[in-house]
Amino acid sequence: MGYRSKKLLGMVLLLSALLAPFVFFSTSLRAWQNPHPMLLLLQDALYPAERLWFGLASGLDNAWRHYVNLSSAAGENRSLRGHLAGLQSRILDYDEQVQENERLRRLLGFSGRSEKKLLAAEVIGHDDLSQFESIRITRGKGDGVRVGMPVVAADGVVGKVIRIGQHYADVQLLVDSDFHLDVLLQRTRVRGVLSGFAHSQCTLQLHKRVEIRIGDTLITSGIVGGFPKGMPVGRVMRITYETENVAQSVTIEPWVDHRRLEEVMIILNLDPELEKIAAVAGPEWTERAIDMQSR
């Protein structure tokens, strides 16, 4: 390469390095949500390696837990049997209460809650290099998963689908700094918007006069985001007051420990309001609406 062309290349590169941050900050600063299929080719190429690692790791883990490390299994079995007997009697009570609740709702003329369609998925990857927290699960477009669908676990809310490939989906976690969720304080029924805080915590800003205690439980409000009402979200860990501020800052510990997640459930139902419109306007409209919502 000649001296002149080398110097010109150096100038062009220097200029592009200086301009790059300006171009980046002029964008919306949102994660890739519906990237071009060409971009997802890279992720599709990575998927077999991830799947292989997941198979290997879970196989080794199963072999260790089921065939080698059985020393505590007998004691655990005994205590679980006792626990199960207690739970069975509680389930009978619970069934009774559910039926009673349904009858009362009908009497009062409330609309019935729609049945949730759930899809189980395994967690095969976790990313938390900086404060951008996400997991990768083994269900994708081919299984009917769409961007924006809520993801839950047995303990409560996990996050929402942010990106999909043919056989996988990336889930933005509740603790991601860009995640926001409409919640209710279970005891006092006060509403608020929860934000991800990172380090396995979330934060909530409430007015100073709102009564709140350490240990209070937060549940989903069911108003926006597609999460059904009443899903457990987390519990209050710390409350901070600032004298010059009208708000109190509440630190929340999510019920779900995302570092130990192995399986999750995707709620396939769309937002109930969207579903009503889709019934009239057709499925194409729904696809377009989800697409716009995710942008």
Next chain:
Amino acid sequence: MMAISASQIKQNWMHVREYVRFHPHTGRLWWDVPLLLLIGALHSTVLPSLTASLLAIDLMTPWLVTILIIEKIPRALLFCTLAGLILETHTTAPAGLYLCVYWMITCVIYLTRETLSWRHALPWLLTYVGAQLGVIAFETFVLAISAGSRPFSWTYIYAQLCRLLIAVGIGMLLSRRYIGTGIQVEADR
């Protein structure tokens, strides 16, 4: 029965070692691109599950820096684009974050690499530290813009410090091959 002496075993091992030794960069595109994909998979799947997310390990940046120092500029730009896209389409990081920061690192390395002697360990060390600090600083700045000061705490500082030290350590391991011998001068320099 034929006896095998220790010196024979050692000699055979030296012969085999040449084939099994890890080369961070082969110079062949058809081999280096799958290696980059493999590093992406290790970075996002294997390492978090092994460290139980207690340690943030950045494999991509030291490997990329090694490649950027050695490779010709068109290939270096291709690798930086691929690495950025791999990270961005796997995380919830804002679109363009890693593309932008890796692009800047590529340009800075291209503009300075001829002035440094790569026979010594110090330039490698400084380049790894500089590149990793650049990535961390840019991420922190973007986080501060998008989420305010909420996510910053001692845990965050500790995690980033660990990440810096580990990345520099990995980088120095990768560069061992070139320290002492220097790097081959490419046609476009």
